[in-house]
Amino acid sequence: MPNSLTRRRGNVPVARARRRIVLSVLPAAVLTGCVPVADPPSGDRPVLITATRLLEPPAIGHQRVYRPVHQRPLEGDDPASARVVGFELALVVDPHAALFLQIVESESQSSTPLTRTALPSPADGLDLVRDLPRLDAADRAVLANGGGVYWVLPGGSEEGPLTVRAAVVLSASLIGPSCRLDVYTREVGGAAIHPAHLELVNNxxxxxxxxxxxxxxxxxxxxxxxxxxxxxxxxxxxxxxxxxxxxxxxxxxxxxxxxxxxxxxxxxxxxxxxxxxxxxxxxxxxxxxxxxxxxxxxxxxxxxxxxxxxxxxxxxxxxxxxxxxxxxxxxxxxxxxxxxxxxxxxxxxxxxxxxxxxxxxxxxxxxxxxxxxxxxxxxxxxxxxxxxxxxxxxxxxxxxxxxxxxxxxxxxxxxxxxxxxxxxxxxxxxxxxxxxxxxxxxLTDDLELLQTLQVNLALAPEDPLFEKRLNVCAGRELAFFDLISCLYVxxxxxxxxxxxxxxxxxxxxxxxxxxxxxx
The missing domain is CATH 3.40.50.1110 (SGNH hydrolase)
Known part of the structure; x- marks a missing residue:
């Protein structure tokens, strides 16, 4: 909506608001010599997700959130059976470290570890998530009960020696409206250390x-x-x-x-x-x-x-x-x-x-x-x-x-x-x-607020964005009445x-x- 009700110009009993900017300087550390930085233990090195397959980002924007595009019934074409989704990740990780995956529910933050399973033969990542009949009975039971399984495969020669692939199949119910997938190599007290993660949604x-x-x-x-x-x-x-x-x-x-x-x-x-x-x-x-x-x-x-x-x-x-x-x-x-x-x-x-x-x-x-x-x-x-x-x-x-x-x-x-x-x-x-x-x-006459913001106003807008507007408006070198309009929008x-x-x-x-x- 327009911001000004002004009909006449003149002096008003409100001083021009200006915000004092205070810069704090951190004390510099004194370096007495150069000490080589030791590499962290291999299990503490972060995991990096470098690519995904069968995961679709939003068509608009740059959010790191993905929709699994491959979804099917667990039991062939039986529409009554549980539905599962599958996708593949390319990961940069220490090849000697163990690899763990878990799903974290967005609202409750409760976590569900995924089950690592043995590779069937032939071990092709895309076929693993598309060709579910090759899953054994134990994996099917995990998926039918609302869990997830994953396989770890070596990366291709063009991807480098530290790259592995993880093929993942999840019960669609595990994703819910949204969830977070964590990929990590170590945990302490149940908390993942340096996880790589991405957000999954149904649609x-x-x-x-x-x-x-x-x-x-x-x-x-x-x-x-x-x-x-x-x-x-x-x-x-x-x-x-x-x-x-x-x-x-x-x-x-x-x-x-x-x-x-x-x-x-x-x-x-x-x-x-x-x-x-x-x-x-x-x-x-x-x-x-x-x-x-x-x-x-x-x-x-x-x-x-x-x-x-x-x-x-x-x-x-x-x-x-x-x-x-x-x-x-x-x-x-x-x-x-x-x-x-x-x-x-x-x-x-x-x-x-x-x-x-x-x-x-x-x-x-x-x-x-x-x-x-x-x-x-x-x-x-x-x-x-x-x-x-x-x-x-x-x-x-x-x-x-x-x-x-x-x-x-x-x-x-x-x-x-x-x-x-x-x-x-x-x-x-x-x-x-x-x-x-x-x-x-x-409007508010909250003196504590006005003093905290360091403004000379008898009454100020009561909304929480007033301080932000104060900085924005004062930085534009506006004429007085335009400044007042800017502050009181x-x-x-x-x-x-x-x-x-x-x-x-x-x-x-x-x-x-x-x-x-x-x-």
Missing amino acids: FFYLAVIGDSIQWGNGLREGDKISALVAREIEDRLGRRVITQRYAVAGARILPAEGDGICDYNCFSEVPRTLTSVLTQVDQIERPDLVDLVLLDGCGNDVGLDTITFPLTDPDDLRLITEQYCNGAMAALLRKVRRTMPEASVVVTGYYLFISDESNPAGIDTLLSLNQVTSSSSQNVFELRDAMAENSRVFRDVANASLRDAVEYVNGEGEAPPRIAFVDPGFGPAHATFAPEARLWG SVAHPNPAGARAYADAVIDQLAELGVLPPG
Whole structure:
């Protein structure tokens, strides 16, 4: 969302924030001579994984996570028998050391040692994981009971004398939604020493996130963002690893505007150097043919947060401009999303009351003073609050109705069943900024926090990313009012409770769309 409510320029009782950078210097060690460094015991040398076969990384990004591509029933073509997966690793390891493998469950961190077994004949690694009938009864029993087995084979002549290959067959149930495979040569007290490891998953789920500061998650830690909460639910319910592309940017409009572009260095989408329209964000998505789900929002910045919350904005003018952007512009965006990602389900999230008649007038007065709107009396503060609340209500109601209409219209242009859904976050007056049960970030007068951050501010944003923004914003040599806007971008955006409410509403709709199973 746009960050400034400023209408007039002038002096405000807030000093320019600057962060003192303290560099600490570590004392240098005094070297009295050169002593040869002894090689560690052979069993303590780390294992290196140099190559994999029959393991597929995500099509997007560079995560060290893999999906086994070879899966089959343990007992031939009997679909009722336990399913197993197989793959091969190339390892650099001391050839005289013992080699151990274990699976570590991601959530509980419980470990399951794999069983090393004798090589059948002929000893071909790829055939070992593809041709399961050659497994003996003991190996089959291990796999049927949810375990795993592996063989160690010498590396090829071109791979070097320290390279070996490990052929691995696991019960598919052992992987679960995700797990870690450790490869090591020694353990102490049950803990692997210098293991090589990689993450295994059953499958991938590709999520794209585009829009403005709400979908970016201003003020929220990564794990508290709406898309992160939705991703965790998908992983828990589907057992698939979610690979997220998030191109949402604070301040983004649906429609391109002068000065828009794509950030290519030192990017921090909470206070971006460059605004990227949501239509352009669609073009940034990698492998759109693989995307399973798109989370998006937009139109609030096209209307303008300063227009929405400014107490003198005419409500009738606000209705007209809101309908224009939240209906027509959103419909154009949805058509592009559907053309670009034809296999994806799409969820459009709506807006909420920025200010309500339950917002604390003292907080409103402080927010207005930061933006050079002053009140002459306490009665005037209440009047300003009520005018801002009315415009917030007009925008919320018209925007959400228009977004819902755009979704229904574009769904009607395509084939059934509908693939696009609208979600209302369901915030009430008590959840607005400075309200009793606020689901939006406000301001804090926590003196300890302000002193710790070494800033001369009477009130500061209460979110945990304020310190990061302080460093980023102060380093950009911004004009004073731009600096204030940069620092306060979290205010009136969903806090963790608000993001949770958004995520829950999205998750409910995913069941309606068939992305998640019911319940």
